[in-house]
Amino acid sequence: MMEKRFIVTxxxxxxxxxxxxxxxxxxxxxxxPAGIAACVMFGWYSAVLIAVTVVSAVLFEYLFRxxxxxxxxxxxxxxxxxxxxxxxxxPPKFPIWMAVIGSFIAIVIVKQFFGxxxxxxxxxAITARxxxxxxxxxxxxxxxxxxxxxxxxTPLAMMKAGTVLTPDGPTILGAxxxxxxxxxxxxxxxxxxxxxxxxxxxxxxxxVPIIPLCYIGTVGLLTWIAGADPVMQMLSGGxxxxxxxxxxxxxxxxxxxxxxxxxxxxxxILTVVIRLWSNLPEGVSYSILFMNILTPxxxxxxxxxxxxxxxxxxxVAKS
Amino acid sequence: MGFKGQIAALFxxxxxxxxxxxxxxxxxATVEMPAPERVVVSMLQHVGAPCVPTVAKGDxxxxxxxxxxxxAYVSAPIHSGVSGKVLGIGxxxxxxxxxxxxxxxxxxxxxxxxxxxKPPHIHSKEDLVTAVRASGLVGLGGAGFPTHVKFALYxxxxxxxxxxxxxxxxxxxxxxxxxxxxxxWDIMNGIMIMAEHFNAKQTVIAVENNKPMAIAELTKxxxxxxxxxxxxxxxxxxxxxxxxxxxxIIYSTTGRKVPPGKLPSDVGCVVMNIxxxxxxxxxxxxxxxLVARRMTVDGxxxxxxxxxxxxxxxxxxxxxxxxxxxxxxxxxxxxxGPMMGLTVYxxxxxxxxxxxxxxxxxxxxxxxxxxxxxxxxxxxxxxCPMHLAPFELYKAYLRGDAADLTKKGVMNCVECGCCSYxxxxxxxxxxxxxxxxxxxxxxxxxx
Numbered sequence: 001m002m003e004k005r006f007i008v009t010x011x012x013x014x015x016x017x018x019x020x021x022x023x024x025x026x027x028x029x030x031x032x033p034a035g036i037a038a039c040v041m042f043g044w045y046s047a048v049l050i051a052v053t054v055v056s057a058v059l060f061e062y063l064f065r066x067x068x069x070x071x072x073x074x075x076x077x078x079x080x081x082x083x084x085x086x087x088x089x090x091p092p093k094f095p096i097w098m099a100v101i102g103s104f105i106a107i108v109i110v111k112q113f114f115g116x117x118x119x120x121x122x123x124x125a126i127t128a129r130x131x132x133x134x135x136x137x138x139x140x141x142x143x144x145x146x147x148x149x150x151x152x153x154t155p156l157a158m159m160k161a162g163t164v165l166t167p168d169g170p171t172i173l174g175a176x177x178x179x180x181x182x183x184x185x186x187x188x189x190x191x192x193x194x195x196x197x198x199x200x201x202x203x204x205x206x207x208v209p210i211i212p213l214c215y216i217g218t219v220g221l222l223t224w225i226a227g228a229d230p231v232m233q234m235l236s237g238g239x240x241x242x243x244x245x246x247x248x249x250x251x252x253x254x255x256x257x258x259x260x261x262x263x264x265x266x267x268x269i270l271t272v273v274i275r276l277w278s279n280l281p282e283g284v285s286y287s288i289l290f291m292n293i294l295t296p297x298x299x300x301x302x303x304x305x306x307x308x309x310x311x312x313x314x315x316v317a318k319s
Numbered sequence: 320m321g322f323k324g325q326i327a328a329l330f331x332x333x334x335x336x337x338x339x340x341x342x343x344x345x346x347x348a349t350v351e352m353p354a355p356e357r358v359v360v361s362m363l364q365h366v367g368a369p370c371v372p373t374v375a376k377g378d379x380x381x382x383x384x385x386x387x388x389x390x391a392y393v394s395a396p397i398h399s400g401v402s403g404k405v406l407g408i409g410x411x412x413x414x415x416x417x418x419x420x421x422x423x424x425x426x427x428x429x430x431x432x433x434x435x436x437k438p439p440h441i442h443s444k445e446d447l448v449t450a451v452r453a454s455g456l457v458g459l460g461g462a463g464f465p466t467h468v469k470f471a472l473y474x475x476x477x478x479x480x481x482x483x484x485x486x487x488x489x490x491x492x493x494x495x496x497x498x499x500x501x502x503x504w505d506i507m508n509g510i511m512i513m514a515e516h517f518n519a520k521q522t523v524i525a526v527e528n529n530k531p532m533a534i535a536e537l538t539k540x541x542x543x544x545x546x547x548x549x550x551x552x553x554x555x556x557x558x559x560x561x562x563x564x565x566x567x568i569i570y571s572t573t574g575r576k577v578p579p580g581k582l583p584s585d586v587g588c589v590v591m592n593i594x595x596x597x598x599x600x601x602x603x604x605x606x607x608x609l610v611a612r613r614m615t616v617d618g619x620x621x622x623x624x625x626x627x628x629x630x631x632x633x634x635x636x637x638x639x640x641x642x643x644x645x646x647x648x649x650x651x652x653x654x655x656g657p658m659m660g661l662t663v664y665x666x667x668x669x670x671x672x673x674x675x676x677x678x679x680x681x682x683x684x685x686x687x688x689x690x691x692x693x694x695x696x697x698x699x700x701x702x703c704p705m706h707l708a709p710f711e712l713y714k715a716y717l718r719g720d721a722a723d724l725t726k727k728g729v730m731n732c733v734e735c736g737c738c739s740y741x742x743x744x745x746x747x748x749x750x751x752x753x754x755x756x757x758x759x760x761x762x763x764x765x766x
Binding site for chain 1: 328329330331332336338490566570576577578579581650651652653657658659660661662663664665666685686687688691692693694695696697700701704705706707708710711727728731734736737739740741742743744745747749750753
C-alpha cells in the first residue's frame with residue numbers, strides 16, 4: 001500500500017472568521033437605519049437617490065474591472081459602502097444625473113485609478129462630494145426642510161450668519177433625531193441613529209473609537225473656547241457622519257493609535273477653523289480630505305517602535 | 320478579560336489575538352502509551368548543534384542509555400526510550416525542513432533500564448548544571464532550548480525572578496495543564512531547586528485564566544512553599560495568544576521588556592516551561608533522562624483524543640493507532656499547536672522532545688483562502704505582540720527592499736501568526752515575514 005501523504009501548509013493554520021466582505025456588510029448595517037430615517041423625513045426621492053448611487057457605484061466598479069481585465073471585486077461590497085456614503089453626502093433633492101457623475105468620480109477616478117480597494121489615498125465619497133460641490137454649487141446647497149420640503153438655510157449657515165437660534169429653529173433634539181426643521185444632507189440628519197451605527201461598529205470591532213472621539217471632542221473643545229455653542233457645533237453638519245464613517249476609512253487614515261489621535265485632532269482643528277473663520281459654513285469634507293493627504297506622513301512619523309526598543313535617548317534598563 | 324482589558328480592546332490597543340481555545344482534552348488524564356515496536360530517534364531535538372550517534376548498527380541499548388551526544392555547548396544528549404537492538408543509523412527530514420541523522424531502535428519489549436540510570440549526586444551548582452545536561456532536558460513548551468544553558472546562568476548572579484511558563488496559549492494543547500493537575504508537587508519541588516540555584520527572590524507561575532483548575536491547584540501548593548526570602552505567586556494571566564511567548568510572559572508577569580537581541584537574563588529573569596520545571600525535580604529523584612513526555616492528541620481527524628505519555632521517537636502513526644486511528648477523511652497532521660505548529664507530510668514522522676501536541680485534522684480547511692487586497696484596516700498592527708506593522712513589511716518584501724524590511728524591524732518577528740490569523744483579507748503575513756527574514760539574511764550576506 002502506498003504511504004498516505006498529508007497536506008502541508010505554513011503556520012498559522014487557523015484564521016479568524018472576519019473577512020473584508022463581513023466588515024463592509026457591518027458598515028452597511030450600521031449606515032442603513034440613518035438612511036431609512038432620512039427617507040421618512042425627506043420622502044421617496046431620497047430613497048431613489050440612495051439606490052441610484054449604490055447601483056451606479058457597483059456598476060462602475062464592475063465595468064472598470066472588466067475593461068481593465070482585472071479580477072472582479074464587487075463581492076467585497078466596498079462599492080456599496082462608497083455608494084451609500086456618497087448619497088448620504090448629497091442634499092435631498094439632488095439631480096440623479098449629477099449623482100451618477102459623483103459615483104463615477106468616487107469609484108473610477110478616486111478608487112480604481114489608484115489600484116482599487118485599500119490603495120486610494122483619499123476617501124472616494126468625500127472627494128466625489130467635493131468635486132460635485134465645486135462643479136454644481138447651487139444643486140449641492142439646495143437645502144430643504146424635512147417633511148414640508150421648504151427651502152431653508154442649514155443651522156451652520158444660520159449660526160455663521162449670526163441668526164439667533166430660536167426655540168422654533170434648530171434644536172439639539174432636532175439635530176439628534178430630526179424634526180420639521182431638520183435640514184441637511186440625506187445621511188447626516190439622523191444623528192442619533194448614526195451614533196448608534198458607530199457604536200455597533202465599535203462593538204463589532206470594525207472601527208476603534210479613537211478617531212471619532214478625538215475629532216468630535218476637538219470640535220467641541222475648540223468651538224467652546226472660541227465662544228460658539230459647542231453642543232450645536234458637534235451636532236451640526238456632517239460631523240457625526242464624517243467622524244464615525246468617513247474619517248475612520250481604513251485606506252485613508254493611520255493604522256496605529258498615536259497616528260489616529262493626530263488624525264482625529266487634525267480633522268477637528270481644520271473643521272473648526274473652516275466653520276468659524278472661513279467663507280464656508282461647513283468644513284468636514286475638506287478637513288477629512290486634507291488629513292487623508294497627510295496620512296502617509298503621519299504614518300511615517302508615528303511608525304511603531306518594535307517591542308522592547310527604548311525611546312531615543314533613553315538607556316536600556318539593564319544590559 | 321478585566322475592565323482594563325475591555326477598554327484596551329475597544330481602542331484597539333490590545334496586543335495578540337483570541338483564537339478559540341479548543342481545550343477539549345483538559346479533563347483527559349494522562350494515559351501511558353506502551354513503547355512501540357520500533358522507535359526512530361532524531362539526532363536534532365533541540366535548538367543548537369545536532370548530536371552524533373554514539374551507538375552503531377547491531378548494538379544493544381537499554382532505556383535511558385545515551386545514543387547521541389555532541390561536544391557543542393548549545394546541545395543536549397539524546398537517550399533511548401526503549402531497550403533493544405539498534406537497527407541502523409538513518410536520515411530524516413524534520414518538519415521544519417532540516418535533514419538530520421536518526422537512530423532506529425527495535426524494541427525487544429523487555430523494558431531493561433540502563434545501569435547508568437540513577438539519581439545524580441549534587442554537591443555544587445556546577446553539578447546541577449552537569450546533571451541537567453545529562454538529563455537531556457530541553458524546553459518542553461515547544462521551543463526546545465537546551466535547559467542546561469539556562470542553568471549555567473547562575474554564574475552571572477543576575478537572576479532575581481523565575482518565571483514558570485504555564486500559559487499554554489496555543490489552542491487544543493492541554494499537556495502543561497495536565498502537568499499542573501497531576502504533578503503539582505513536582506513543579507513546586509522544581510521551583511525550589513531552581514530558586515536556590517539562581518538565588519532568585521521571587522517566582523511567578525503564570526497560567527492563562529482558561530485553566531481555573533490548574534490555577535487553584537498551584538495556588539494551594541504555592542502558599543505552603545512561599546517564604547519571606549523567596550516568594551512564590553501564581554498569576555492568572557488573560558487567555559490571549561501569544562501569552563506564552565517568552566518576551567510576552569516576562570512582560571505580563573513582571574512588566575519588564577526584553578529589548579531586541581537581548582535575553583531574559585538581561586532583565587533579571589529566567590523563563591522555564593512548567594513541565595520542564597517538574598522534570599528537573601523528577602530527574603534529581605530517579606535519574607531517568609528525558610525519554611518520554613506527555614503530549615495532547617486532538618483534532619477531528621483522530622477517533623479518541625486525549626493526553627498520552629509517549630516514548631520519544633514513536634512514529635505518529637503508532638500514536639494515532641493507539642488513539643483509535645484516523646477518522647475517514649483525515650488529511651492534515653500538525654506537530655504542536657495550530658498557530659505555530661508544523662505540518663508533516665507523512666505519519667512516519669517520529670515525535671521529538673519538544674512536541675507537546677499531535678493534532679490531526681479532517682475535511683476542508685487545509686487549503687489557504689485566496690489572498691485579497693490589503694484594506695489597511697490596521698488589525699495586524701494592533702495584534703502584533705512585537706509592535707511591528709506587518710502590512711508595511713509585506714509591501715517592502717514585495718518591492719524586494721531589504722533595507723526597508725530591516726528598518727521596519729522584520730528581524731524582530733517571532734512568527735507567532737497573529738497577523739495572518741487576524742487579517743480579514745486573508746493575507747499570509749506571517750508566511751511573508753519568514754520569507755522576509757530569509758531575504759534580509761541573504762541580502763546581508765551578499766554585501
